[in-house]
Amino acid sequence: MKKKKKAITIILIVFILVFGFIFGGYFAIKTVMTKGAINYLQDKYNMSYNQITVLDYEMKKFGNDTSFLPLNTYWSPYKWELEYNDKSFFVNRIDGKYYDDYQxxxxxxxxxxxxxxxxxxxxxxxxxxxxxxxxxxxxxxxxxxxxxxxxxxxxxxxxxxxxxxxxxxxxxxxxxxxxxxxxxxxxxxxxxxxxxxxxxxxxxxxxxxxxxxxxxxxxxxxxxxxxxxxxxxx
Structure with missing residues (x-):
């Protein structure tokens, strides 16, 4: 009985560690990528860091589009919806570079x-x-x-x-x-x-x-x- 409880405890600990690693990794990536997006906007438009608000965010993800080709796979890039001076706009990170539609x-x-x-x-x-x-x-x-x-x-x-x-x-x-x-x-x-x-x-x-x-x-x-x-x- 004790061995069974010990096994369940170990499994639970592993599960918590794995979940924590995934969640921590997601949070870390989001933080780094978002900071990069804001720095990019500062450099390009001379925006004030404290006045940029993140409204929404989507991670880079893998997908498959069968609209034209059976195995047309792709990576959808990181996306942000941000706001600056009451104006909302989008930023994408494609191939390691940031692009926006602020204009x-x-x-x-x-x-x-x-x-x-x-x-x-x-x-x-x-x-x-x-x-x-x-x-x-x-x-x-x-x-x-x-x-x-x-x-x-x-x-x-x-x-x-x-x-x-x-x-x-x-x-x-x-x-x-x-x-x-x-x-x-x-x-x-x-x-x-x-x-x-x-x-x-x-x-x-x-x-x-x-x-x-x-x-x-x-x-x-x-x-x-x-x-x-x-x-x-x-």
């Missing part, structure tokens, strides 16, 4: 101005996603900021629109005023998209919609982005 609103504004000046003055907005920005940073541009000087490079790069596996496209939506949109025929819309393709041959903009300028949403879609999986690139 999403700003890039949309700069891109809209570029389209107004180079395509059609009636364009009032462009809807980008977090994936557009992070894919471009991770595959081409690195951790540079995007502004009026390099916005055309961003808009004219195929990596802005395609996923890592090159099967999926993150479509960018172009917006014009509703009253103007109602006057456009299907041919007019096609001609507008064709002008974009001539100026930005590597772009993947296939939709034009009408909208009220005051109703253009600036919210990120966490549901779509957070559930998206991105391959490690090495």
């Amino acid at each position: 999403l609103d700003e890039i949309e504004s700069v891109a809209t101005e570029w389209f107004k000046q180079n395509i059609d003055n009636n364009i009032v907005g462009i809807k980008l996603s977090s994936a557009n920005i992070i894919n471009y940073q991770a595959r081409i541009a690195g951790n540079i900021t995007i502004n009026e000087n390099n916005i055309k490079d961003f808009l004219n790069d195929k990596n802005t629109y395609s996923s890592i596996d090159d099967y999926t496209y993150y479509d960018v939506v172009l917006m014009v005023e509703s009253t103007y949109f109602d006057t456009l025929s299907q041919t007019d819309k096609s001609n507008l998209l064709n002008r974009i393709k001539q100026k930005l041959p590597n772009s993947h903009i296939q939709y034009v919609i009408g909208t009220d300028t005051s109703k253009i949403s600036k919210e990120r879609s966490k549901f779509i982005y957070w559930l998206s999986e991105y391959n490690e690139m090495d």
